[in-house]
Structure formats: structure tokens, C-alpha cells
Amino acid sequence: MILRKPYAFLIKNFKKIHLILTILMIYITYKCNHILAFFNEYIEERVYEYTGKLAISYINIYMYIIIILIIIVVVSILILMRQKKKPIFLYLFMIIFYLVLIIVFFQVHNYLTILEIRGLNPQTTRVLRDIIFTTYIIQIIILIFVLIRGLGFNIRKFNFGSDLAQLEVDITDNEEFELTVGVDATDIARGVRKQRREFRYFIIENIFVLTLFSVVTVITLAVFLFLNFYVYNRIYNQQEMFKVNDFIVQVNNSYYTTINYRGNEISAKNKQFLVVDMTVKNQNNVNRTISLNDVILFVNNKQYFPSTEKYDSFVDLGVGYFDQKISGGETKSYILIYEINKNEINKEMLLRWTETLYFSPKGLEAKYKKVQLVPISLDKKETINIANIDEELNFVSSFLENSILTIKGIDIADSFDYLARICIQNVCTEETRVIMLDIFDREQKTILAFEPIFNFDKTIKYKPIKNFMDFVNKFGSIRYTIADKRYNGSIKNKTPINNIGSMNYFEVTNKLNNATKIDLVFNIRNKEYIYNIK
Numbered sequence: 001m002i003l004r005k006p007y008a009f010l011i012k013n014f015k016k017i018h019l020i021l022t023i024l025m026i027y028i029t030y031k032c033n034h035i036l037a038f039f040n041e042y043i044e045e046r047v048y049e050y051t052g053k054l055a056i057s058y059i060n061i062y063m064y065i066i067i068i069l070i071i072i073v074v075v076s077i078l079i080l081m082r083q084k085k086k087p088i089f090l091y092l093f094m095i096i097f098y099l100v101l102i103i104v105f106f107q108v109h110n111y112l113t114i115l116e117i118r119g120l121n122p123q124t125t126r127v128l129r130d131i132i133f134t135t136y137i138i139q140i141i142i143l144i145f146v147l148i149r150g151l152g153f154n155i156r157k158f159n160f161g162s163d164l165a166q167l168e169v170d171i172t173d174n175e176e177f178e179l180t181v182g183v184d185a186t187d188i189a190r191g192v193r194k195q196r197r198e199f200r201y202f203i204i205e206n207i208f209v210l211t212l213f214s215v216v217t218v219i220t221l222a223v224f225l226f227l228n229f230y231v232y233n234r235i236y237n238q239q240e241m242f243k244v245n246d247f248i249v250q251v252n253n254s255y256y257t258t259i260n261y262r263g264n265e266i267s268a269k270n271k272q273f274l275v276v277d278m279t280v281k282n283q284n285n286v287n288r289t290i291s292l293n294d295v296i297l298f299v300n301n302k303q304y305f306p307s308t309e310k311y312d313s314f315v316d317l318g319v320g321y322f323d324q325k326i327s328g329g330e331t332k333s334y335i336l337i338y339e340i341n342k343n344e345i346n347k348e349m350l351l352r353w354t355e356t357l358y359f360s361p362k363g364l365e366a367k368y369k370k371v372q373l374v375p376i377s378l379d380k381k382e383t384i385n386i387a388n389i390d391e392e393l394n395f396v397s398s399f400l401e402n403s404i405l406t407i408k409g410i411d412i413a414d415s416f417d418y419l420a421r422i423c424i425q426n427v428c429t430e431e432t433r434v435i436m437l438d439i440f441d442r443e444q445k446t447i448l449a450f451e452p453i454f455n456f457d458k459t460i461k462y463k464p465i466k467n468f469m470d471f472v473n474k475f476g477s478i479r480y481t482i483a484d485k486r487y488n489g490s491i492k493n494k495t496p497i498n499n500i501g502s503m504n505y506f507e508v509t510n511k512l513n514n515a516t517k518i519d520l521v522f523n524i525r526n527k528e529y530i531y532n533i534k
Contacts, residue, residue, distance in 0.1 A: 018150030021073055024066050025146060028101070029139045031063055035108060036136055039129035042115075043122070055112035059105050067098050067105075074098075090145055097142065101135055108132065116303075120293070235350070235370045244353050244369045246284040247326075251371045252277045252333075256345055257378035260313035262475060263523040267339075273310065274338040274375055276351060277318055280326060287325040294354040297338045297373075300347040304338045311337065315464040315474070316399045316525055333462065349373040383528045393531050398524040401460055405468075406453040407520070409503065410533045412512055414442065416449055416505060420498040435496060435505055446510040447494060448478075450533065451502045469493050469504065475522045478508050479530075480515035487511070491520070 035058050071094075078091040111120060111128055120128075236242050241250045255275045258267040267273060274297065282288050297304040311320025318335035326332050351371040387393035393405045415436040422429050437445050454468040465471045478489040492507040499505075512518055518534035 015150050017073060017077065018146050021070060022143065022147045022150050024070050025139065025143050027066060028063060028070075029136065029143060031058070032132060032136045032139060034058060036129065036132045039125060039132060043125055043129060054116040055109045058112060059109040063105060064102060067102055071095055071098050090142075094142055097135075097138060104131060104135055235372050237372055238374060240371075242369050242371075243283075244355050246282060246288055247290070248281040248283060249353070249369075250279045251351065251373070252279060254349075254373040254375040255317070255378045256340075256375045257525070258342075259379060259525060261316040261525055263381065263525055263528075266310070266313050270342050271339055272342050272345065273314075274304075274340050274349070274373075275314060275317055275378075276336045276338070276373070277333070278336070279331060279333045281331040282326040282328055285328040287327050289323050289325055290321060291354075292321070292323075292336075295336060296352050296354075297340070298350040298352055299340055299344045302344070304340055306336045307339050308337070310339075311335075318462055345375070349375065378526050381526045381528065383530060386530045386532065388532045393529055395522070395524070395529055398527050398529075399460070399462065399464070400457060400524070402457040403460070404455045405531065407531055407533060408451040408453070409449070411449045412446055412508075413449070414446055416447060416503070418496065418499050418503065418505070419501045420496060421500045422498065430500065433496070433498075435494060437494075437507065441507070444510060445507050446512060448491070448506045448508045448512065449503050452504055469495065471522075472506070475524055477521050477523065478512070479519040479521045480509075480512055481517040482511065482515050488521075 038058060074091050074094045078088050078095065081088045081091060108128060108131075111124070114120060115125075236251075238251045238253060241248055243249075254277065256272050257275065258265055258272045260266045276297075280290065292306045292308070295306060306321075308320060308322055311322075314320065314335060314337060318333055321334035321336060324332075324334075349372070351373055353369045353371070355367045355369055357366050384397050385394055387405075389410060390406065390408060393407075395401070395403045395405070415434055417432050418435055420431060420433045422431060435447065437447065452468050454471070456463070465474060472491060473493055476491050478491050480487055480489065489509045489511070494505045494507045496505075515534065517532070520531040520533055522529040522531075
């Protein structure tokens, strides 16, 4: 077998080959930029649009084929340049770079698959972003050099004239042949009638077997569909319990809101928070933690991961989960917070909990437990209860449930005497002391004193407040009316630590001295409880 050297072809088409290389490299560079844009958006928003094929949508088989094609072409050019004793650094670097790029794309594909299943931690995501950014910049630089050679390369300086003179071009003739195709309609019709008769005889002779086969097929299909939709791929509802790994989980409720526990707006523009209240029991004998990357919210083909930065704004709804250990056999209740777009609240919402990861012929896959969320709004403000002096104010419908507050002995003054317990070296005495305002506050502030009787509901499992003072600091405010105009003011605890009397003291605006109506208002998220003290 005699083969002709490819030098002549490569020399003749040197510029065209580089232009073709440029087109192929532009495609790879574009795809790389696409991946880079994805990681930048994901790092900033911690959310991405879910299509079910994340990895394939960014890294496909054509990218690998094109890279291999680029490497083959560059290897051919490198051999030519080496044969002609010309610089080969650019082409050698391109071969090494694109071999590395195959590995990079393969790894990114794997990580995108993992992200789709259970998420990635921020550190890994940033490393991937930086690697893709580096390869993107290198591709642009190589692309410029290749494009220059494709557009303005001076072939004469390579002294290829002697090689071109020795070339001989063979011309291969094209052979022609005649292909005759004929169709006999009569034979076809006769064959169809014969097949129809034989099929009818087959049905009559095997009616029992065919019936049995049909019944078995229908039963098998029914069982498969039942297992697929109600066992393996079952979608649970809120209040339903399911087992995932070592936990028994129940999603109790879900809410959406734009306000914090005091009823103040906290969400960014066009954003809102989805709160998932769940109960978790550890069935294992050892302490376990929940991976937040395993609990992903799907809304309108987008994935959202729990945000742990806003738990302080939702103290009335439950304990936010970070990475607390759950003891063996212990049952705990937690909340998860997701920040989503406002226009997605009416879309289908699925909470997907990763159960196991496994490898299949398709690659890395996962099994999930899915919960259909039907969140309710917590933004519609309403007044629940109103009470007057010496009456009971019930905090029903809030996290306090049936806790009751009664207020007695209202008084407003610039100073008060109170009974204090003073202890020195384990010797305690009681004496009367004076509580008064700071010198800088006396022109604008005054002191409100009253006796609270606060009875906690003993059935409350979660208490984000320690006592009545803590409750007032978190949820309380003053509302007063002067000349038919209503104003709102703050209320600040002023009760000394050593006070042993029944009265509590609070710093308020001195405008209360001229108020015709004074209300002590407790805003617990979107619910308002009013105690009329004047």
C-alpha cells in the first residue's frame, strides 16, 4: 500500500484549515461562556432554572466530538510544522490545552449532575467558576492567534515552494450505474389478503393463550403504574409522614410572607420568603444531622436551596435548622426558609428530599422523596383580640396559642419608687429605690408603669421568648391618639433587675401625657392584639 504525504494538501489549505479551526473553537468558547454565566448567576442567586437535564444542557456530546476534531487537525498541523522545522509551540500548547479541557468538561458535567440532585457548597461552586473562567480566557487568546493565521498568514515565509512543485493530483472518475425499481400492485394486494386470513386463523386458534397473555399484561402494567406513582415516585402531601434515610419526616405546614415576626417588611423587591415547618424523628441510634443541600425546593422549573441567614426574622414560626444534631430516637421540629420570586407563588411547589445516590448506565442518579406544598399567606394583617384594663387578652392564633395577659395598675410619671433586693456577700436586704430616666431623655420620654399577669400556655412546645419583658421587647409597641390623630411609638423595658415588686416599668414618649387614648399593641407577624390601657 502506497500512501501520499498530506503536506501538499495542508500547505494549499493552510489558511482555510485555520479558519475552520476558528469556527470550531468559537463554538467551544461560546459554550464555555455559557457555563461561566450559569455559575456566576448561581453563585449570586443560589438558584437556577431547572429543566431536568441541567448537565446535558450545558455540556453535550457535540462539544467532546468537536474538541477531538480540533485535536486531530492541530496534530496534523504540528506534524507539518515539525517536518518543515517551523515553530510548533502554539500547536503543542493547543493539543495539551484541549486534552485538559476534555477533562474539565467531564468534571463539570459530573458536578452539574450532583448540583441537580443535591446541590453544591459555595466553595466548590466558586472553584468550578474560576476554572471555567481561566479556560475561557485561554481559549480567547488561542482563538486570536488562530484567527490571525487564518486571515493574514504569509505562506511564502515558510518556503513551501519546493514541496508544492513535487505535488501531483490524482483525479478519480465517478462510475455511473443504473438502478431499476419496479412495484407490482397485484402481488402486494394478494399478499395483504393472505396475511389477513392467516392472522384471523391465528387469533381463533390461540384465543385462550392470547386472552391469558392480555390479562397478565394488563395486571402487570397496573401494578407497575401503581408502584411507579404511589410507591417509588409518590408525591406526599403536607401532614403525611415519609421515611428518608434514617429520618421520619412530616411537613406540617408551609407559608409565604414578605414580613418578619413584628410585621415589618423584610423582603427584597419582587422577592418573598417561603417557610416550611417540619417535624423530624431520628430512627438511628446515633446522632444525625440533615444536609440542607438534600432539601431542595422546586418552583416553576427552578431550584431553591434553604437560606439560613433570615432565621432571626421568623422566631415566631419555629427553630431554624442549621446543622443541629438530632439524637437517636429524638423528635424535633424545625423550619426551613427559601427566598423565591413573588410571581412564583401560584406555581406548583415541590419539596424534594434526596434519599440515595447511585450510578446507572446514564451516570449519577438519585432517588427522592417529594412533598407537594400548598403554602398559605402570612401577610394579610388582622386584629385578633382587644381587651381593656383588668380584662384578659388571649393570644389565640399565634405561636402563644392560649396564653393570656391581664394588665392592672396603669400609671405614667417621670420617676417611680420601687422595692429592690440588694445582696452583698450573700447577705440580702430590701430597700426602696427610685427609677428615673436618663438625663438626655427627660425632655422627650416618660415612664409607663403597670402590673402584668402573663400566663403562658403550658402546651406550647416552642417558646422564642423567656418572659413577659422579652415578649414586650420583641412584639410590643405603643399606639396613642392626640386630637383625633393616631401615632405609633416604641416601648423600651426600664425595669431594674433587682426589682421585686409586681410593677413593670417601660420607657415611652412623653406625648402620652396628652393622649386621649393609649393602646399597648402586640404585633405577632400579621396578627394584632390590642390592650386598651386608656
